[in-house]
Amino acid sequence: MIIRVRTNTGVWRVEDLDAATATTSDVISGISKTRPHVVYEKPLSFDPRCDRPIDPSTPLSQQGLGHGAMIHCRVDVATCAENTVEAAAGGDAAMSPDASVAADSVAPVASTGANTKRIIGKDGSIQLVHSDGASAPTADRGFRKGLLPLRDMKMAWTLQEFTAMDDKFNFKIQRQEASFVGKGGVHLETSAAGEFQNYLRKFQFQQQRFGYLYGRFVDEEIDPEEVKRQEEEEKRKAETASSKWGARLYEDPDKDKIKKKNHKVVVEAIYEPPQEADPDAAEGFVILDDPNEETVESLANMLGLRKVGWIVGHPPREEGFQLSAAEVIMAAEQQLECAGGIAETPFVTIRVTVGDDGNVVMEAFQVSLQCMEMVAEEALDVGPNPGFCYVNETFTAIQEGKPSATVENNFFLTVVPINSYQSDMLVAMFPRANRAMDNRVQTHDEMKKQLSKSGTSGWTFIDLLSDFALLLYLCQFLDMKTDMPKICESVKDREVPLDDGYKIIIASLAGMDGAY
Numbered sequence: 001m002i003i004r005v006r007t008n009t010g011v012w013r014v015e016d017l018d019a020a021t022a023t024t025s026d027v028i029s030g031i032s033k034t035r036p037h038v039v040y041e042k043p044l045s046f047d048p049r050c051d052r053p054i055d056p057s058t059p060l061s062q063q064g065l066g067h068g069a070m071i072h073c074r075v076d077v078a079t080c081a082e083n084t085v086e087a088a089a090g091g092d093a094a095m096s097p098d099a100s101v102a103a104d105s106v107a108p109v110a111s112t113g114a115n116t117k118r119i120i121g122k123d124g125s126i127q128l129v130h131s132d133g134a135s136a137p138t139a140d141r142g143f144r145k146g147l148l149p150l151r152d153m154k155m156a157w158t159l160q161e162f163t164a165m166d167d168k169f170n171f172k173i174q175r176q177e178a179s180f181v182g183k184g185g186v187h188l189e190t191s192a193a194g195e196f197q198n199y200l201r202k203f204q205f206q207q208q209r210f211g212y213l214y215g216r217f218v219d220e221e222i223d224p225e226e227v228k229r230q231e232e233e234e235k236r237k238a239e240t241a242s243s244k245w246g247a248r249l250y251e252d253p254d255k256d257k258i259k260k261k262n263h264k265v266v267v268e269a270i271y272e273p274p275q276e277a278d279p280d281a282a283e284g285f286v287i288l289d290d291p292n293e294e295t296v297e298s299l300a301n302m303l304g305l306r307k308v309g310w311i312v313g314h315p316p317r318e319e320g321f322q323l324s325a326a327e328v329i330m331a332a333e334q335q336l337e338c339a340g341g342i343a344e345t346p347f348v349t350i351r352v353t354v355g356d357d358g359n360v361v362m363e364a365f366q367v368s369l370q371c372m373e374m375v376a377e378e379a380l381d382v383g384p385n386p387g388f389c390y391v392n393e394t395f396t397a398i399q400e401g402k403p404s405a406t407v408e409n410n411f412f413l414t415v416v417p418i419n420s421y422q423s424d425m426l427v428a429m430f431p432r433a434n435r436a437m438d439n440r441v442q443t444h445d446e447m448k449k450q451l452s453k454s455g456t457s458g459w460t461f462i463d464l465l466s467d468f469a470l471l472l473y474l475c476q477f478l479d480m481k482t483d484m485p486k487i488c489e490s491v492k493d494r495e496v497p498l499d500d501g502y503k504i505i506i507a508s509l510a511g512m513d514g515a516y
Helices: 024-032 084-095 100-113 139-140 150-154 157-165 192-203 224-242 293-302 325-339 369-376 442-450 460-463 468-474 483-493 500-510
Strands: 003-007 010-014 041-045 072-073 116-120 126-130 171-174 185-191 209-219 263-272 275-277 285-286 306-313 348-354 362-368 380-382 388-391 394-397 403-404 406-408 411-416 418-421
Touching: 010 024, 010 116, 010 403, 024 041, 072 325, 072 468, 100 116, 185 192, 185 348, 192 209, 192 263, 192 348, 192 362, 192 418, 209 275, 209 348, 263 285, 263 306, 263 468, 293 306, 293 460, 293 468, 293 483, 325 348, 325 362, 325 380, 325 388, 362 418, 369 380, 394 406, 442 468, 442 500, 460 483, 468 483, 483 500
Parallel strands: 003 072, 171 394, 185 263, 185 418, 306 348
Antiparallel strands: 003 010, 041 072, 116 126, 209 263, 209 306, 275 285, 348 362, 362 411, 380 388, 388 406, 394 403
Protein backbone atom coordinates (compact mmCIF):
# COMPACT_ATOMS: atom_id res chain seq x y z
CA MET A 1 0.00 0.00 0.00
CA ILE A 2 1.15 3.53 -0.79
CA ILE A 3 0.27 6.53 1.39
CA ARG A 4 0.93 10.09 0.20
CA VAL A 5 1.91 12.68 2.81
CA ARG A 6 1.33 16.33 1.88
CA THR A 7 3.65 18.62 3.85
CA ASN A 8 4.50 22.30 3.67
CA THR A 9 7.56 21.29 1.59
CA GLY A 10 5.78 19.04 -0.93
CA VAL A 11 4.23 15.58 -1.26
CA TRP A 12 6.12 12.52 -0.01
CA ARG A 13 5.28 8.91 -0.85
CA VAL A 14 5.58 6.06 1.62
CA GLU A 15 5.53 2.66 -0.07
CA ASP A 16 5.35 -1.01 0.90
CA LEU A 17 2.95 -0.50 3.80
CA ASP A 18 0.81 -3.39 5.01
CA ALA A 19 -2.74 -2.46 4.04
CA ALA A 20 -4.23 -4.28 7.03
CA THR A 21 -1.92 -3.35 9.90
CA ALA A 22 -0.05 -0.15 8.96
CA THR A 23 -0.32 2.72 11.44
CA THR A 24 1.06 6.27 11.56
CA SER A 25 4.28 4.94 13.13
CA ASP A 26 4.87 2.84 10.01
CA VAL A 27 4.37 5.95 7.85
CA ILE A 28 6.85 7.92 9.96
CA SER A 29 9.32 5.02 9.78
CA GLY A 30 8.96 4.99 6.00
CA ILE A 31 9.68 8.71 5.81
CA SER A 32 12.73 8.37 8.07
CA LYS A 33 14.39 5.97 5.60
CA THR A 34 15.09 8.87 3.25
CA ARG A 35 14.59 11.84 5.59
CA PRO A 36 16.00 10.68 8.94
CA HIS A 37 16.06 14.08 10.63
CA VAL A 38 12.51 15.32 10.04
CA VAL A 39 11.03 17.35 12.90
CA TYR A 40 7.22 17.32 12.89
CA GLU A 41 5.60 20.60 13.86
CA LYS A 42 2.10 19.12 13.56
CA PRO A 43 1.13 15.41 13.56
CA LEU A 44 -0.10 13.29 10.67
CA SER A 45 -3.70 14.41 10.13
CA PHE A 46 -6.74 14.00 7.90
CA ASP A 47 -6.97 17.70 7.01
CA PRO A 48 -4.47 20.29 5.66
CA ARG A 49 -4.70 22.41 8.84
CA CYS A 50 -3.79 19.33 10.90
CA ASP A 51 -6.73 19.90 13.24
CA ARG A 52 -7.89 16.27 12.97
CA PRO A 53 -4.91 14.06 13.88
CA ILE A 54 -4.91 10.43 12.81
CA ASP A 55 -5.19 7.99 15.73
CA PRO A 56 -1.69 6.46 16.05
CA SER A 57 -2.98 3.36 17.84
CA THR A 58 -5.51 2.35 15.15
CA PRO A 59 -4.58 0.86 11.74
CA LEU A 60 -4.99 3.28 8.86
CA SER A 61 -7.41 0.92 7.10
CA GLN A 62 -9.84 1.18 10.02
CA GLN A 63 -9.76 4.96 9.73
CA GLY A 64 -10.80 4.99 6.07
CA LEU A 65 -7.29 5.36 4.63
CA GLY A 66 -6.42 3.02 1.79
CA HIS A 67 -3.97 2.70 -1.09
CA GLY A 68 -3.19 6.11 -2.58
CA ALA A 69 -4.82 8.08 0.26
CA MET A 70 -3.52 11.57 1.06
CA ILE A 71 -2.73 12.63 4.63
CA HIS A 72 -1.21 15.87 5.91
CA CYS A 73 1.37 17.20 8.35
CA ARG A 74 3.61 20.21 8.93
CA VAL A 75 7.36 19.86 9.31
CA ASP A 76 10.43 21.97 9.99
CA VAL A 77 11.72 22.74 6.48
CA ALA A 78 15.34 22.80 7.60
CA THR A 79 15.16 19.13 8.68
CA CYS A 80 13.64 17.65 5.51
CA ALA A 81 16.63 17.07 3.26
CA GLU A 82 16.88 13.59 1.77
CA ASN A 83 19.86 11.59 2.97
CA THR A 84 20.93 9.94 -0.28
CA VAL A 85 24.36 8.98 1.04
CA GLU A 86 23.11 6.01 3.03
CA ALA A 87 20.57 5.07 0.38
CA ALA A 88 23.18 4.91 -2.38
CA ALA A 89 25.60 2.87 -0.31
CA GLY A 90 22.95 0.48 0.94
CA GLY A 91 21.34 0.05 -2.46
CA ASP A 92 24.53 -0.89 -4.30
CA ALA A 93 25.70 -3.12 -1.49
CA ALA A 94 22.53 -5.16 -1.70
CA MET A 95 23.35 -6.01 -5.31
CA SER A 96 26.86 -7.27 -4.60
CA PRO A 97 27.56 -10.88 -3.61
CA ASP A 98 30.17 -9.65 -1.16
CA ALA A 99 28.66 -6.96 1.08
CA SER A 100 31.94 -5.89 2.61
CA VAL A 101 33.66 -5.50 -0.77
CA ALA A 102 30.67 -3.59 -2.17
CA ALA A 103 30.58 -1.22 0.77
CA ASP A 104 34.26 -0.40 0.33
CA SER A 105 33.87 0.17 -3.40
CA VAL A 106 30.70 2.24 -3.20
CA ALA A 107 31.56 4.47 -0.25
CA PRO A 108 33.87 6.86 -2.10
CA VAL A 109 31.35 7.34 -4.89
CA ALA A 110 28.48 8.01 -2.48
CA SER A 111 30.46 10.44 -0.39
CA THR A 112 31.49 12.53 -3.38
CA GLY A 113 28.44 12.22 -5.61
CA ALA A 114 25.52 12.57 -3.18
CA ASN A 115 23.14 15.46 -3.75
CA THR A 116 23.17 16.66 -0.15
CA LYS A 117 25.59 18.76 1.84
CA ARG A 118 26.05 19.95 5.40
CA ILE A 119 25.80 23.62 6.29
CA ILE A 120 25.94 25.67 9.48
CA GLY A 121 22.50 27.08 10.35
CA LYS A 122 21.73 30.52 11.78
CA ASP A 123 21.69 29.04 15.29
CA GLY A 124 25.10 27.43 14.79
CA SER A 125 23.74 23.91 14.30
CA ILE A 126 24.91 21.63 11.48
CA GLN A 127 22.13 20.81 9.01
CA LEU A 128 21.84 18.43 6.06
CA VAL A 129 20.35 20.23 3.03
CA HIS A 130 19.95 19.68 -0.69
CA SER A 131 22.92 20.51 -2.89
CA ASP A 132 22.54 22.25 -6.23
CA GLY A 133 25.31 20.10 -7.68
CA ALA A 134 24.94 16.96 -9.79
CA SER A 135 23.43 13.88 -8.21
CA ALA A 136 25.17 10.55 -7.79
CA PRO A 137 26.90 9.23 -10.91
CA THR A 138 24.55 6.24 -11.12
CA ALA A 139 21.45 8.47 -11.26
CA ASP A 140 21.58 8.94 -15.02
CA ARG A 141 22.36 5.26 -15.62
CA GLY A 142 19.30 3.89 -13.83
CA PHE A 143 17.04 1.48 -15.71
CA ARG A 144 14.31 3.95 -14.88
CA LYS A 145 14.76 7.36 -13.31
CA GLY A 146 15.32 6.85 -9.60
CA LEU A 147 16.13 3.12 -9.97
CA LEU A 148 19.41 1.19 -10.08
CA PRO A 149 21.25 0.50 -13.36
CA LEU A 150 20.15 -2.64 -15.21
CA ARG A 151 23.60 -4.22 -14.74
CA ASP A 152 23.26 -4.04 -10.96
CA MET A 153 19.77 -5.54 -11.10
CA LYS A 154 21.00 -8.54 -13.13
CA MET A 155 23.47 -9.42 -10.38
CA ALA A 156 20.75 -10.38 -7.89
CA TRP A 157 17.31 -10.44 -9.56
CA THR A 158 15.67 -13.24 -11.50
CA LEU A 159 13.92 -12.47 -14.79
CA GLN A 160 10.53 -13.07 -13.16
CA GLU A 161 11.32 -10.65 -10.34
CA PHE A 162 12.55 -8.06 -12.82
CA THR A 163 9.48 -8.23 -15.09
CA ALA A 164 7.16 -8.11 -12.06
CA MET A 165 8.93 -4.96 -10.88
CA ASP A 166 8.91 -3.37 -14.33
CA ASP A 167 5.19 -4.03 -14.82
CA LYS A 168 4.46 -1.83 -11.81
CA PHE A 169 5.75 1.15 -13.79
CA ASN A 170 3.79 0.43 -16.99
CA PHE A 171 0.26 1.70 -17.63
CA LYS A 172 -1.72 0.56 -20.65
CA ILE A 173 -3.98 3.56 -21.23
CA GLN A 174 -7.63 2.56 -21.48
CA ARG A 175 -10.65 4.78 -21.87
CA GLN A 176 -13.34 4.26 -19.21
CA GLU A 177 -16.70 4.20 -20.96
CA ALA A 178 -19.00 5.13 -18.08
CA SER A 179 -18.84 7.22 -14.93
CA PHE A 180 -19.57 6.03 -11.40
CA VAL A 181 -22.72 8.13 -11.16
CA GLY A 182 -26.16 6.66 -11.86
CA LYS A 183 -28.49 7.71 -14.65
CA GLY A 184 -29.79 10.56 -12.48
CA GLY A 185 -26.45 12.33 -12.94
CA VAL A 186 -25.80 15.60 -11.12
CA HIS A 187 -28.63 17.79 -9.86
CA LEU A 188 -27.09 21.26 -9.51
CA GLU A 189 -28.95 23.83 -7.42
CA THR A 190 -30.02 26.59 -9.81
CA SER A 191 -29.57 29.69 -7.62
CA ALA A 192 -26.20 28.55 -6.25
CA ALA A 193 -24.89 27.87 -9.77
CA GLY A 194 -26.30 31.19 -11.00
CA GLU A 195 -24.55 33.11 -8.22
CA PHE A 196 -21.24 31.44 -9.10
CA GLN A 197 -21.46 32.15 -12.82
CA ASN A 198 -22.62 35.74 -12.24
CA TYR A 199 -19.42 36.44 -10.33
CA LEU A 200 -17.38 34.97 -13.20
CA ARG A 201 -19.19 37.33 -15.59
CA LYS A 202 -17.79 40.31 -13.67
CA PHE A 203 -14.42 39.38 -15.15
CA GLN A 204 -15.80 38.25 -18.53
CA PHE A 205 -14.80 34.69 -17.56
CA GLN A 206 -11.14 35.69 -17.92
CA GLN A 207 -10.22 34.68 -14.37
CA GLN A 208 -10.30 31.10 -13.17
CA ARG A 209 -12.07 30.32 -9.92
CA PHE A 210 -13.20 27.19 -8.11
CA GLY A 211 -15.52 26.14 -5.33
CA TYR A 212 -16.50 23.00 -3.44
CA LEU A 213 -19.93 21.43 -3.94
CA TYR A 214 -21.86 20.34 -0.86
CA GLY A 215 -24.85 18.06 -1.10
CA ARG A 216 -25.83 14.40 -0.94
CA PHE A 217 -25.27 11.09 -2.70
CA VAL A 218 -28.80 9.73 -3.21
CA ASP A 219 -29.66 6.06 -3.71
CA GLU A 220 -31.48 5.01 -6.86
CA GLU A 221 -33.39 1.91 -7.78
CA ILE A 222 -31.25 -0.79 -9.39
CA ASP A 223 -32.24 -1.81 -12.90
CA PRO A 224 -32.06 -5.64 -13.34
CA GLU A 225 -31.00 -5.13 -16.94
CA GLU A 226 -28.11 -2.99 -15.73
CA VAL A 227 -26.98 -5.76 -13.36
CA LYS A 228 -27.05 -8.25 -16.25
CA ARG A 229 -25.08 -5.86 -18.46
CA GLN A 230 -22.45 -5.40 -15.75
CA GLU A 231 -22.08 -9.15 -15.36
CA GLU A 232 -21.40 -9.49 -19.07
CA GLU A 233 -18.99 -6.55 -18.99
CA GLU A 234 -17.04 -8.06 -16.09
CA LYS A 235 -16.79 -11.36 -17.94
CA ARG A 236 -15.52 -9.63 -21.09
CA LYS A 237 -12.92 -7.65 -19.14
CA ALA A 238 -11.68 -10.79 -17.41
CA GLU A 239 -11.22 -12.57 -20.74
CA THR A 240 -9.42 -9.57 -22.22
CA ALA A 241 -7.11 -9.09 -19.25
CA SER A 242 -6.12 -12.76 -19.17
CA SER A 243 -4.73 -12.49 -22.70
CA LYS A 244 -2.49 -9.46 -22.05
CA TRP A 245 0.76 -8.97 -20.16
CA GLY A 246 3.62 -6.50 -19.88
CA ALA A 247 1.54 -3.53 -18.76
CA ARG A 248 -0.47 -2.85 -15.66
CA LEU A 249 -4.23 -2.82 -16.01
CA TYR A 250 -6.30 -1.56 -13.12
CA GLU A 251 -7.33 -4.49 -10.89
CA ASP A 252 -10.39 -3.98 -8.74
CA PRO A 253 -10.22 -5.89 -5.42
CA ASP A 254 -14.02 -6.29 -5.58
CA LYS A 255 -14.02 -7.53 -9.18
CA ASP A 256 -16.10 -10.59 -8.25
CA LYS A 257 -18.89 -8.39 -6.95
CA ILE A 258 -21.52 -6.81 -9.16
CA LYS A 259 -21.08 -3.05 -9.15
CA LYS A 260 -24.34 -1.21 -8.65
CA LYS A 261 -24.20 2.43 -9.66
CA ASN A 262 -26.77 3.40 -7.07
CA HIS A 263 -25.94 7.06 -6.71
CA LYS A 264 -26.99 10.36 -8.11
CA VAL A 265 -25.44 13.58 -6.88
CA VAL A 266 -27.60 16.38 -5.46
CA VAL A 267 -25.75 19.68 -4.99
CA GLU A 268 -27.31 22.03 -2.43
CA ALA A 269 -24.60 24.68 -1.96
CA ILE A 270 -21.27 25.97 -3.28
CA TYR A 271 -18.46 27.20 -1.02
CA GLU A 272 -15.57 29.17 -2.53
CA PRO A 273 -12.45 28.92 -0.34
CA PRO A 274 -9.84 31.70 -0.17
CA GLN A 275 -7.95 31.89 -3.47
CA GLU A 276 -6.16 34.29 -5.78
CA ALA A 277 -6.42 34.29 -9.56
CA ASP A 278 -2.99 33.64 -11.07
CA PRO A 279 -2.75 33.12 -14.85
CA ASP A 280 0.82 31.86 -14.43
CA ALA A 281 -0.24 29.00 -12.13
CA ALA A 282 -1.07 25.68 -13.77
CA GLU A 283 -4.54 25.69 -12.18
CA GLY A 284 -5.12 29.38 -12.98
CA PHE A 285 -5.43 30.19 -9.27
CA VAL A 286 -3.54 29.82 -6.00
CA ILE A 287 -5.34 28.19 -3.06
CA LEU A 288 -4.80 30.09 0.19
CA ASP A 289 -5.02 28.85 3.77
CA ASP A 290 -8.65 28.71 4.88
CA PRO A 291 -9.23 29.49 8.57
CA ASN A 292 -12.88 28.43 8.16
CA GLU A 293 -12.18 25.02 6.65
CA GLU A 294 -13.19 23.06 9.73
CA THR A 295 -16.21 25.31 10.34
CA VAL A 296 -17.48 24.74 6.80
CA GLU A 297 -17.21 20.96 7.17
CA SER A 298 -18.94 21.05 10.56
CA LEU A 299 -21.77 23.23 9.24
CA ALA A 300 -22.27 20.97 6.24
CA ASN A 301 -22.41 17.95 8.53
CA MET A 302 -25.05 19.62 10.72
CA LEU A 303 -27.15 20.18 7.60
CA GLY A 304 -26.79 16.54 6.53
CA LEU A 305 -24.50 17.51 3.66
CA ARG A 306 -21.03 16.45 2.57
CA LYS A 307 -18.50 17.43 -0.08
CA VAL A 308 -19.77 15.81 -3.29
CA GLY A 309 -17.69 17.57 -5.95
CA TRP A 310 -15.96 20.72 -7.05
CA ILE A 311 -16.70 23.36 -9.68
CA VAL A 312 -14.19 25.34 -11.74
CA GLY A 313 -14.81 28.37 -13.94
CA HIS A 314 -12.35 29.19 -16.72
CA PRO A 315 -11.97 31.33 -19.88
CA PRO A 316 -13.30 30.00 -23.21
CA ARG A 317 -11.25 27.19 -24.75
CA GLU A 318 -10.98 25.63 -28.15
CA GLU A 319 -13.53 22.99 -29.08
CA GLY A 320 -12.82 19.60 -27.53
CA PHE A 321 -10.58 21.02 -24.78
CA GLN A 322 -12.58 20.19 -21.65
CA LEU A 323 -10.26 20.19 -18.64
CA SER A 324 -6.58 21.13 -18.35
CA ALA A 325 -3.97 18.70 -17.07
CA ALA A 326 -3.82 20.52 -13.73
CA GLU A 327 -7.62 20.26 -13.42
CA VAL A 328 -7.56 16.55 -14.30
CA ILE A 329 -4.94 15.88 -11.63
CA MET A 330 -6.83 17.97 -9.07
CA ALA A 331 -10.05 16.11 -9.91
CA ALA A 332 -8.26 12.79 -9.38
CA GLU A 333 -6.86 13.97 -6.03
CA GLN A 334 -10.35 15.03 -4.92
CA GLN A 335 -11.83 11.67 -5.96
CA LEU A 336 -9.04 9.83 -4.14
CA GLU A 337 -9.74 11.83 -0.99
CA CYS A 338 -13.48 11.21 -1.20
CA ALA A 339 -13.07 7.47 -1.84
CA GLY A 340 -10.27 7.06 0.72
CA GLY A 341 -8.05 5.55 -1.97
CA ILE A 342 -8.37 4.08 -5.46
CA ALA A 343 -12.04 3.13 -5.51
CA GLU A 344 -15.25 4.10 -7.25
CA THR A 345 -16.86 7.29 -6.00
CA PRO A 346 -19.69 9.55 -7.24
CA PHE A 347 -17.55 12.67 -6.57
CA VAL A 348 -17.92 14.97 -9.61
CA THR A 349 -16.14 17.81 -11.38
CA ILE A 350 -18.17 20.61 -13.00
CA ARG A 351 -16.67 23.11 -15.41
CA VAL A 352 -18.24 26.49 -16.17
CA THR A 353 -17.32 28.73 -19.08
CA VAL A 354 -18.94 30.87 -21.77
CA GLY A 355 -19.56 29.79 -25.35
CA ASP A 356 -19.03 31.68 -28.58
CA ASP A 357 -22.67 32.78 -28.47
CA GLY A 358 -22.25 34.33 -25.02
CA ASN A 359 -24.28 31.64 -23.25
CA VAL A 360 -22.91 29.89 -20.19
CA VAL A 361 -21.75 26.29 -20.65
CA MET A 362 -21.83 23.85 -17.71
CA GLU A 363 -20.63 20.26 -18.01
CA ALA A 364 -19.96 17.54 -15.44
CA PHE A 365 -17.19 14.92 -15.53
CA GLN A 366 -15.37 12.29 -13.56
CA VAL A 367 -11.86 10.97 -14.08
CA SER A 368 -11.31 7.24 -14.56
CA LEU A 369 -10.02 4.76 -12.01
CA GLN A 370 -6.82 4.46 -14.04
CA CYS A 371 -6.30 8.20 -13.79
CA MET A 372 -6.84 8.02 -10.03
CA GLU A 373 -4.25 5.24 -9.78
CA MET A 374 -1.69 7.12 -11.89
CA VAL A 375 -2.13 10.27 -9.80
CA ALA A 376 -1.82 8.22 -6.60
CA GLU A 377 1.46 6.84 -7.95
CA GLU A 378 2.52 10.38 -9.01
CA ALA A 379 2.88 9.13 -12.59
CA LEU A 380 1.22 12.22 -14.11
CA ASP A 381 2.68 15.72 -14.33
CA VAL A 382 1.69 19.09 -15.76
CA GLY A 383 3.62 20.10 -18.88
CA PRO A 384 3.76 22.92 -21.42
CA ASN A 385 0.63 21.76 -23.28
CA PRO A 386 -2.35 21.95 -20.87
CA GLY A 387 -4.41 19.63 -23.08
CA PHE A 388 -2.15 16.68 -22.20
CA CYS A 389 -0.98 15.02 -19.00
CA TYR A 390 2.76 14.38 -19.10
CA VAL A 391 4.00 11.00 -17.90
CA ASN A 392 6.67 11.04 -15.20
CA GLU A 393 10.01 9.73 -16.51
CA THR A 394 9.96 6.86 -14.03
CA PHE A 395 6.77 5.44 -15.61
CA THR A 396 5.69 4.34 -19.07
CA ALA A 397 2.27 4.97 -20.62
CA ILE A 398 1.41 2.59 -23.47
CA GLN A 399 -1.02 3.82 -26.11
CA GLU A 400 -1.83 1.81 -29.23
CA GLY A 401 0.98 -0.58 -28.34
CA LYS A 402 3.68 2.10 -28.17
CA PRO A 403 5.16 4.10 -25.28
CA SER A 404 3.88 7.66 -25.08
CA ALA A 405 5.29 10.59 -23.15
CA THR A 406 1.88 12.25 -22.90
CA VAL A 407 -1.77 11.26 -22.55
CA GLU A 408 -4.58 13.40 -23.90
CA ASN A 409 -6.75 14.60 -21.02
CA ASN A 410 -9.99 13.42 -22.64
CA PHE A 411 -8.82 9.79 -22.34
CA PHE A 412 -9.25 10.12 -18.58
CA LEU A 413 -12.67 11.81 -18.61
CA THR A 414 -16.15 10.34 -18.43
CA VAL A 415 -19.23 12.50 -18.95
CA VAL A 416 -21.86 12.82 -16.21
CA PRO A 417 -25.41 14.05 -17.04
CA ILE A 418 -26.18 17.40 -15.42
CA ASN A 419 -29.62 18.73 -14.48
CA SER A 420 -30.93 21.93 -12.90
CA TYR A 421 -32.50 21.61 -9.48
CA GLN A 422 -34.41 23.92 -7.13
CA SER A 423 -33.55 23.22 -3.50
CA ASP A 424 -36.40 22.96 -1.03
CA MET A 425 -33.98 23.37 1.90
CA LEU A 426 -31.57 26.21 1.09
CA VAL A 427 -31.61 29.56 -0.71
CA ALA A 428 -28.58 31.39 -2.17
CA MET A 429 -29.14 35.09 -1.56
CA PHE A 430 -26.49 36.18 0.97
CA PRO A 431 -23.13 37.55 -0.28
CA ARG A 432 -20.40 34.93 -0.64
CA ALA A 433 -17.26 34.90 1.46
CA ASN A 434 -13.71 35.18 0.10
CA ARG A 435 -14.60 37.30 -2.93
CA ALA A 436 -12.52 40.27 -4.02
CA MET A 437 -13.94 43.17 -6.02
CA ASP A 438 -17.53 42.17 -5.27
CA ASN A 439 -20.11 44.91 -4.83
CA ARG A 440 -21.67 43.00 -1.92
CA VAL A 441 -19.84 41.83 1.19
CA GLN A 442 -20.97 39.93 4.26
CA THR A 443 -22.20 42.43 6.88
CA HIS A 444 -24.95 42.74 9.47
CA ASP A 445 -26.69 45.17 7.12
CA GLU A 446 -26.82 42.50 4.40
CA MET A 447 -28.22 40.06 6.95
CA LYS A 448 -30.88 42.60 7.93
CA LYS A 449 -31.73 43.22 4.28
CA GLN A 450 -32.28 39.51 3.70
CA LEU A 451 -34.15 38.64 6.90
CA SER A 452 -36.38 41.73 6.63
CA LYS A 453 -38.18 40.05 3.73
CA SER A 454 -39.82 37.73 6.26
CA GLY A 455 -43.60 37.91 5.97
CA THR A 456 -43.54 39.19 2.38
CA SER A 457 -43.97 37.25 -0.88
CA GLY A 458 -44.49 34.06 1.08
CA TRP A 459 -41.09 34.16 2.82
CA THR A 460 -40.76 33.02 6.43
CA PHE A 461 -37.92 33.80 8.82
CA ILE A 462 -36.54 30.24 8.66
CA ASP A 463 -36.76 30.23 4.83
CA LEU A 464 -34.55 33.30 4.60
CA LEU A 465 -32.21 32.05 7.31
CA SER A 466 -31.67 28.80 5.39
CA ASP A 467 -28.79 30.12 3.33
CA PHE A 468 -25.44 28.30 3.49
CA ALA A 469 -23.44 31.53 3.21
CA LEU A 470 -25.57 33.26 5.87
CA LEU A 471 -25.37 30.31 8.25
CA LEU A 472 -21.58 30.26 7.80
CA TYR A 473 -21.50 33.98 8.61
CA LEU A 474 -23.53 33.35 11.78
CA CYS A 475 -20.97 30.75 12.90
CA GLN A 476 -18.70 33.68 13.79
CA PHE A 477 -21.15 34.90 16.44
CA LEU A 478 -23.01 31.80 17.67
CA ASP A 479 -21.67 28.73 19.43
CA MET A 480 -20.88 25.82 17.10
CA LYS A 481 -21.60 23.20 19.72
CA THR A 482 -24.83 24.46 21.26
CA ASP A 483 -26.49 27.06 19.02
CA MET A 484 -25.78 26.06 15.42
CA PRO A 485 -26.88 22.39 15.70
CA LYS A 486 -30.35 23.49 16.87
CA ILE A 487 -30.65 26.12 14.15
CA CYS A 488 -29.54 23.65 11.49
CA GLU A 489 -32.07 21.10 12.70
CA SER A 490 -34.86 23.58 11.95
CA VAL A 491 -33.28 24.31 8.56
CA LYS A 492 -33.18 20.61 7.66
CA ASP A 493 -36.67 19.87 8.89
CA ARG A 494 -39.22 22.66 8.67
CA GLU A 495 -41.45 20.65 11.01
CA VAL A 496 -38.99 21.47 13.80
CA PRO A 497 -39.78 25.09 14.82
CA LEU A 498 -36.92 27.50 15.43
CA ASP A 499 -36.78 28.54 19.07
CA ASP A 500 -38.00 32.12 19.60
CA GLY A 501 -34.85 32.82 21.60
CA TYR A 502 -32.70 32.22 18.52
CA LYS A 503 -34.98 34.44 16.44
CA ILE A 504 -34.44 37.26 18.95
CA ILE A 505 -30.65 36.77 19.03
CA ILE A 506 -30.32 36.64 15.23
CA ALA A 507 -32.67 39.59 14.71
CA SER A 508 -30.69 41.57 17.28
CA LEU A 509 -27.44 40.79 15.45
CA ALA A 510 -29.02 42.04 12.23
CA GLY A 511 -30.32 45.20 13.91
CA MET A 512 -33.95 44.36 13.16
CA ASP A 513 -36.88 45.91 15.02
CA GLY A 514 -40.48 44.83 15.16
CA ALA A 515 -42.03 41.58 13.95
CA TYR A 516 -40.04 38.96 12.14
